[in-house]
Amino acid sequence: MSADRIYLYKRYERFWHWSQAVLVIFMLFTGFEVHGTYHLLGFKTAVVYHTLTAWTLLTLWAFTIFWQFTTGEWTQYIPTIKKVDAMIRYYSIDIFKHAPSPYKKTSAKKHNPLQRLAYLAVLAMISPLIWGSGLLYLFFSSWSDFGLDKYLSLEGVAMLHTAGAYMMLVFVIAHVYLTTTGHTPLAHIKTMITGWEDAEDEH
Ligand code: HEM
Known part of the structure; x- marks a missing residue:
């Protein structure tokens, strides 16, 4: 380990960052389909995925808030x-x-x-x-x-x-x-x- 390198992001932090990125991008993708900006998945499927992803994100946030405060x-x-x-x-x-x-x-x-x-x-x-x-x-x-x-x-x-x-x-x-x-x-x-x-x- 060289002194020229610093350890900035811990393992859980990297996990929540990338999962949140994927989930938020998917929320944008499905949300703007629900909004009617484009038609790729179909309105109903977009609504189902949007709702499922919202609950997944909520769960991730619950764990992440806990992590932020305990660390x-x-x-x-x-x-x-x-x-x-x-x-x-x-x-x-x-x-x-x-x-x-x-x-x-x-x-x-x-x-x-x-x-x-x-x-x-x-x-x-x-x-x-x-x-x-x-x-x-x-x-x-x-x-x-x-x-x-x-x-x-x-x-x-x-x-x-x-x-x-x-x-x-x-x-x-x-x-x-x-x-x-x-x-x-x-x-x-x-x-x-x-x-x-x-x-x-x-x-
Ligand atoms: C990064 C996060 C999110 C983005 C970018 C996003 C984006 C959007 C957009 C653009 C729409 C269409 C709005 C319209 O034209 O009326 C929409 C609809 C909706 N969003 Fe989100 N949203 C996000 C998070 C959430 C969360 C956290 C929830 C719930 C806890 C949620 C629940 C809904 C619901 C219920 C609809 C309406 C679906 C329907 O028409 O039945 N969204 N979202």
């Missing part, structure tokens, strides 16, 4: 505005001049300040929006049992859910683009597969 890794998501300006300058200008990143990763602080803010937006805004509207959508037939039909409209819930889906799509696209900004286009992907990051990624 203390949740502290990695606490936001900071220190160096955010430097990161914005880096991603918009300096990166194209092959300048070094202003942020040095360590296993205790593995997300740069901009990443922290982006993940917080996903955790605190996009996910609650998608899950809240998704569960309401799923249990539409029980709204009257809880008196919710007086306050909610299916169109409104569908619109919120679709808005959340677009935000998730934008996040996935930006996230995949940023994975290519390591010392080689696939360096960050390799790190998320093996857990190890090479020191060259700092340059």
Whole structure:
């Protein structure tokens, strides 16, 4: 083991990351079929797969939240505005001049300040929006049992859910683009597969 390598992502972390990626992409794929954007699986099949995947994702999240808290890794998501300006300058200008990143990763602080803010937006805004509207959508037939039909409209819930889906799509696209900004286009992907990051990624 060389000192030039740091162990960033533990085994469970890599497992939840890739399973979540596959599940979220599948949610986007089936969700936009339900929305009517294209016709590939058929509406009914898309709804069945979308619902099944939602429950799988919910189970994965339950385990992952437990893991984040028992390992203390949740502290990695606490936001900071220190160096955010430097990161914005880096991603918009300096990166194209092959300048070094202003942020040095360590296993205790593995997300740069901009990443922290982006993940917080996903955790605190996009996910609650998608899950809240998704569960309401799923249990539409029980709204009257809880008196919710007086306050909610299916169109409104569908619109919120679709808005959340677009935000998730934008996040996935930006996230995949940023994975290519390591010392080689696939360096960050390799790190998320093996857990190890090479020191060259700092340059
Ligand atoms: C990354 C996560 C997700 C994405 C990208 C996504 C996307 C979408 C989209 C685009 C639609 C079509 C909306 C419309 O046109 O009315 C949809 C429908 C739906 N989604 Fe999601 N969704 C996600 C997560 C969830 C979750 C977590 C649940 C439930 C807990 C859920 C439940 C539903 C239901 C019940 C429908 C309506 C299906 C029907 O028409 O019967 N979704 N989703």
